[in-house]
Amino acid sequence: MRLEMQEVIISLCLVLLVITGWRTLNWVWIRPKRLEKILRKQGYRGNSYRLLFGDLKDLGAAKLRAKTSSISLSHDFLFRGAPTVYTATHKHGKKAFLWLGPKPLVYISEPDLVKEVLNKFHDFQKPRGGNPLSALLVTGLIDAEGDRWTKHRRIINPAFHLEKLKNMLPAFYLSCNDIMKKWEEMTSVEGQCEVDVWPYIETYTRDVISRTAFGSSYTEGSKIFELQNEQSELVMPLSQSVYLPGMRLVPHIFSVLSFFFQDTTSTKPSSDLISYCRFLPTKRNKRIKEIHNEVSIALRSIINKRLKAMEAGECIQGDLLGILLQSNSEEIKANKNMKSGLSVDDIIEECKLFYLAGQETTSTLLVWTMILLSQHTEWQERAREEVLQTFGNRTPDIDGLNHLKILNMILLETLRLYPAGVVLGRSISEDTKLGGTILPGGILLHLPFILLHHDKEIWGNDAKEFRPERFSEGVLKATKGKAVFFPFSMGPRVCIGQNFAMLESKLAIAMILQRFSFVLSPSYIHAPYTIVTLHPQYGAPLTLKAL
DSSP: OHHHHHHHHHHHHHHHHHHHHHHHHIIIIIHHHHHHHHHHHTTOBOOOOOTTTBTHHHHHHHHHHHHHOOOOSSSOOHHHHOHHHHHHHHHHOSSBEEEETTEEEEEOOOHHHHHHHHHOTTTSBOOOOSOGGGGGTOOGGGTOOHHHHHHHHHHHGGGGOHHHHHHHHHHHHHHHHHHHHHHHHHHTTTSEEEEEHHHHHHHHHHHHHHHHHHGGGHHHHHHHHHHHHHHHHHHGGGGGSOOOTTTTHHHHHHHHHHHHTSOTTOOSOOHHHHHHTTSOOOHHHHHHHHHHHHHHHHHHHHHHHHHHHHHTTOOOOSSHHHHHHHHHHHHHHHHTOGGGSOOHHHHHHHHHHHHHHHHHHHHHHHHHHHHHHHHOHHHHHHHHHHHHHHHTTSOOOHHHHTTOHHHHHHHHHHHHHSOSOSOEEEEOSSOEEETTEEEOTTOEEEEOHHHHHTOHHHHOTTTTSOOGGGGTTOHHHHTTTOSOOOBTBOGGGOOTTHHHHHHHHHHHHHHHHHHEEEEEOTTOOOOEEESSSEEETTOOEEEEEEO
16 A cells, blocks of 8 residues: 555645746746747847856856956945846947846836836836845835735834934934944044944944834833844845745655655655754754744834733833834724734834835945045035034034934935945736736836936936035926936835934934044055945945044
8 A cells, every 4th residue: 555655745746846847947947948039029138148147147246246346436336235237238338138047137227117016016026036045135115015014104104204214213222322422432532533434324223213212112022123233244145046936845756755655654745844844954944933023022022022011001111112003003903904904014014024124225325425425525614514504512403313414415415326225126927018028927127226226317427426515406496397316216115214224324424423523544446336225345434533
């Protein structure tokens, strides 16, 4: 009987292998060649498809060259800061495509088409697929679509209302003041010293998110975010690898087969093995899962404590988590349905997102602002004069920060030259009209914001120069009403935390200008490089002088 069962299982596995083989052939060759033909007919240019890996090897080499190359102290850094964009568009023009494995990635760089993609967010959605382990970093609002996105956005919105942000300003101040004290100690002996400001800025932004997200649970929040930082470093390389559909089935097939060929004293396949072998148990994969579990357990504990406190009638804390839980509770009560709100698992993912989005984008904005003001000291002096006229040596308040026109111009120009995200990804699952063409379903789209931000046809011959005065009459005037400036994306899915990031940045720069002047250190190496966001690869050593 057992032998017959083994033969049945082997036959089923052979059928499965035949079906999988055909689907794999279609995936790795037939379908890519069909998509390539369609794209070329529509005027897109790119390399001919190469089996399985496409352009991945070339892109990997381009990234390696970018990481090891040096450039002069200029803002023309596309080949280094965005090597994938540069590789495609430099060779094939703006209407380019390349191959991420068997899937074509199409660049959309016409301003009107970019605007159309961002506004039609139901048609052009966040990319799906890839290595499923990547989802263990963060999901939530960032990858939600349709009704799920609408629900998440509605419930999270109250946490980022300007009135709520006003109450978070003291947390911003405490975090920044800690850094200022350290810098003051370092400059106290000789009045000036060289400081790599990048790690301090990262500490500041992590501190801000920890305080504003978790309030009294700040210490616990800091530990969670340290784990999330490690998770980012582990997960990001997975996005650059080819993930084969069905990979997750392989361990299951082997575990099922092992049951039929195992010792006859065993009565069932190991559930632990099946659970453990969702993916190959490499050291990296195991650590990714460990961190995911640790973070989820820690966040669940904090959230459950807050929920119990709410049930006991205790006052809701004014941090992001407290506001989110209150908004969620009101949504459930209004609809008299638990499903209308977010589950605890949903809230865990949103807390993880607070860190990833809030910390990364603000830290890069701050470090590039300091680097630019170190190069262009005349703008540093103008900004300092404005800050001192507004606040003197007083603690900056929200009304004054919102009226710092020169500082706002500087931050906008920094975001133009050094946007946190150099591209934004989208995908389409079926044939979709865009402008005057029909894009085939199953392709990826990249909106290369960095190209539009540096385009001389849009901004003039000085497009790659630092000129904050271009924003003196606002963004609308600077862009001539065109959709060419996307520091926080645009359309219905514009970044929910943009006011948070700008307020946090204004406060930090204002406090720095009150206390220090700064210039580039001789040891500074200009090396913009994209990891998750656009980082200074070798840090940002500046010479700080106490005022």
